[in-house]
Amino acid sequence: MNNVYSLFFFKARLRDLEQQMNHERLRHADEKAKMMEEVERLRKEISMQLQEYQDLMDIKISLDMEIAAYDKLLSSEEDRLKITPGSQTSIFSQSSLSSSLSRSGVVRRTPSRAAAKRKRTVLEESDERSVSDYSVTSSAKGDIEIVEVEPEGKYVKLHNKSGKEVQIGGWSLLRKVGSNETVFKFHRTLKVDGGAFVTVWSSDLGKDHEPPSTIVMKGQKWFAGDNMTTHLMNADGEEVAASERVKRMISTAASRHREYLGSYGEELHHQQGEPRGDEKCRIM
Numbered sequence: 001m002n003n004v005y006s007l008f009f010f011k012a013r014l015r016d017l018e019q020q021m022n023h024e025r026l027r028h029a030d031e032k033a034k035m036m037e038e039v040e041r042l043r044k045e046i047s048m049q050l051q052e053y054q055d056l057m058d059i060k061i062s063l064d065m066e067i068a069a070y071d072k073l074l075s076s077e078e079d080r081l082k083i084t085p086g087s088q089t090s091i092f093s094q095s096s097l098s099s100s101l102s103r104s105g106v107v108r109r110t111p112s113r114a115a116a117k118r119k120r121t122v123l124e125e126s127d128e129r130s131v132s133d134y135s136v137t138s139s140a141k142g143d144i145e146i147v148e149v150e151p152e153g154k155y156v157k158l159h160n161k162s163g164k165e166v167q168i169g170g171w172s173l174l175r176k177v178g179s180n181e182t183v184f185k186f187h188r189t190l191k192v193d194g195g196a197f198v199t200v201w202s203s204d205l206g207k208d209h210e211p212p213s214t215i216v217m218k219g220q221k222w223f224a225g226d227n228m229t230t231h232l233m234n235a236d237g238e239e240v241a242a243s244e245r246v247k248r249m250i251s252t253a254a255s256r257h258r259e260y261l262g263s264y265g266e267e268l269h270h271q272q273g274e275p276r277g278d279e280k281c282r283i284m
Helices: 002-081 094-104
Strands: 089-092 106-110 118-140 144-149 155-160 172-177 180-185 197-201 214-216 228-233 239-263 268-271 279-283
Touching (some): 118 144, 144 239
Antiparallel strands (some): 106 118, 118 239, 144 155, 155 197, 172 180, 172 228, 228 239
8 A cells, every 4th residue: 555655656746847847948948038039139239339330430530531631731831831830920032932832732823914013823732642441241141140250361250140050061161362262161060059159260270179169171271361252152052151351442632722922022921820812622
């Protein structure tokens, strides 16, 4: 009789434990789903912030170039007119002014009217500056994306943005830089967990091969250059993700137009920062 009671007791206990296990399994699945939603939200937020940062950097570069162009124009004007911060008035003869203008710009003299006996001196200046930066664009058609391409050819990083495991065995990475190509094929058994990263390193950097998160190519390295594209191809040779890095040149040009009017033999008198004639400045 005691054995029968013990059997009933253990069966009841087993049912309780199974119910607790099922409850914990459901709770864990719910928490995991919430966590993956939070990860996806943070990923989108980071992506938006990176885009805003890139936009701000583009604006900053443009403003820096305009400021530099204006500063150079101002410095050249001060040097030509021999203006110092503490001076109040600078006096130049017409001949010395024309000589100074001829050294720093293009001087044109127009015929003067005999009655007025006036002479017009026209100065046109131009200044060009250029800087370079890089534009990076990425795209993905599935759950695996290319999130980072090291510009010196050290590594390429992939990310599984989904919450489920993805099989990438037999897939390949293709890097093109001009006529040079690097092709790396993943092992047929490689899988990437949900939310995980995979970094594929060049062989000459001394990194340890620890798949699936860290993979070191055998006897190969990623070619690098100013313009390069990286493609992720599936086992059927179809592109599932891509990243392109392109060097771009940003140029700015500034031009200035000034006219001076004065009588022959007359000395030109002007106050600092108040030259005669019209001034125009244009930034392109």
